[in-house]
Amino acid sequence: MIFLIEYNRREGQIVTSCEFDDSQRREAENARLEIELDLNRRGVDHEVVLLEAASKDALHRTHQRYFEDLTQILKSAGGQNEQADRGK
Amino acid sequence: MIRNAFSKTQIDRLGDRLKGGPHTESDLRLLDDYRRSFGEAYEAVVRTIRQRGEFPTGRLAKSTFSIVEKLRRESIRLSQMQDIAGCRVVVTDVVEQEQFVASLRTVFPGASVIDRRDKPSYGYRAVHIIAEIAGKPVEIQVRTALQHMWAEFSEKSSDVLDPAIKYGGGPSAWRSLLMGVSKVVADYEEIEETYLNAVTANEKIAKAVAELPEHELECRKGREIRKSLEDSARVLEEARATMERRRKKIANSLNAGISFLNEKQLEGQTR
Numbered sequence: 001m002i003f004l005i006e007y008n009r010r011e012g013q014i015v016t017s018c019e020f021d022d023s024q025r026r027e028a029e030n031a032r033l034e035i036e037l038d039l040n041r042r043g044v045d046h047e048v049v050l051l052e053a054a055s056k057d058a059l060h061r062t063h064q065r066y067f068e069d070l071t072q073i074l075k076s077a078g079g080q081n082e083q084a085d086r087g088k
Numbered sequence: 089m090i091r092n093a094f095s096k097t098q099i100d101r102l103g104d105r106l107k108g109g110p111h112t113e114s115d116l117r118l119l120d121d122y123r124r125s126f127g128e129a130y131e132a133v134v135r136t137i138r139q140r141g142e143f144p145t146g147r148l149a150k151s152t153f154s155i156v157e158k159l160r161r162e163s164i165r166l167s168q169m170q171d172i173a174g175c176r177v178v179v180t181d182v183v184e185q186e187q188f189v190a191s192l193r194t195v196f197p198g199a200s201v202i203d204r205r206d207k208p209s210y211g212y213r214a215v216h217i218i219a220e221i222a223g224k225p226v227e228i229q230v231r232t233a234l235q236h237m238w239a240e241f242s243e244k245s246s247d248v249l250d251p252a253i254k255y256g257g258g259p260s261a262w263r264s265l266l267m268g269v270s271k272v273v274a275d276y277e278e279i280e281e282t283y284l285n286a287v288t289a290n291e292k293i294a295k296a297v298a299e300l301p302e303h304e305l306e307c308r309k310g311r312e313i314r315k316s317l318e319d320s321a322r323v324l325e326e327a328r329a330t331m332e333r334r335r336k337k338i339a340n341s342l343n344a345g346i347s348f349l350n351e352k353q354l355e356g357q358t359r
Contacts, residue, residue, distance in 0.1 A: 002148075029148070065240050069248075
């Protein structure tokens with residue numbers, strides 16, 4: 001799946017997001033360009049990123065920062081740390 | 089119509105204009121065409137990784153925001169950027185990371201390997217492999233779960249606290265915390281590698297003992313193998329105990345971060 005995300009770095013939050021099928025890569029790239037052009041016209045410096053992942057869960061794991069705040073990231077890191085400890 | 093052929097000069101001039109800003113619509117369209125020209129190389133790399141049983145998250149092309157930020161921060165030219173297209177693989181531990189990096193070296197023999205584990209970049213530890221397909225570089229980030237945890241923590245800190253944090257700047261207390269976590273994760277992974285290798289060695293010796301005929305158990309060879317098994321068990325136990333202590337250090341550092349954030353939130357300094 002392809003995920004198009006408009007992210008406000010300073011706020012640390014997603015502004016808009018949408019999903020595309022793997023076969024719709026060209027459409028996803030066109031949509032990204034349109035958002036970037038629009039942001040540029042309005043003088044808004046959001047990050048627009050196109051990511052491809054096996055699933056939404058996989059995307060959340062590899063690009064957690066788009067979806068969680070700093071405290072949530074630290075807490076989930078603590079949880080992973082404990083889990084790995086039990087696994088050894 | 090998407091263009092695929094660009095001269096180095098044309099791309100570097102585009103980079104210079106983007107670096108200066110403001111951006112014209114034609115420059116953004118040209119940048120977009122340039123990014124899309126990495127599409128086939130990206131697909132080839134991701135396909136090869138999938139064939140090896142990993143499912144990376146791909147970044148089809150670096151965002152304009154990140155490209156401009158990198159051009160302004162570093163002396164790099166746009167045509168030299170090796171991470172326009174890339175993907176990320178998060179593996180369980182350092183032993184798996186070593187094995188996966190070795191397998192990537194085999195499938196991409198000309199690839200360059202940037203190992204940031206021993207020489208971290210402002211605390212960032214990972215292995216980056218730059219594979220080149222038909223003259224187009226594609227960056228493969230290989231991180232362990234703990235290295236990834238640190239990287240996300242650092243990136244988000246840069247987003248919401250201070251963009252300079254990622255490159256060694258920002259509030260000193262937070263920078264110390266990040267560097268401290270990076271160090272304890274590195275210490276942990278060092279002993280983890282020892283532990284995982286000891287597990288493998290221990291299993292091999294235990295198998296050798298099990299296969300030894302009963303009448304040989306008390307002879308010299310049998311005693312030597314049993315002694316090796318005892319030594320190996322001791323190494324394992326010591327490594328396990330050290331790992332536990334280092335895990336606690338990681339947990340303490342993370343908790344310190346949460347306390348710091350709670351205090352800042354009370355002061356209204358974070359979003």
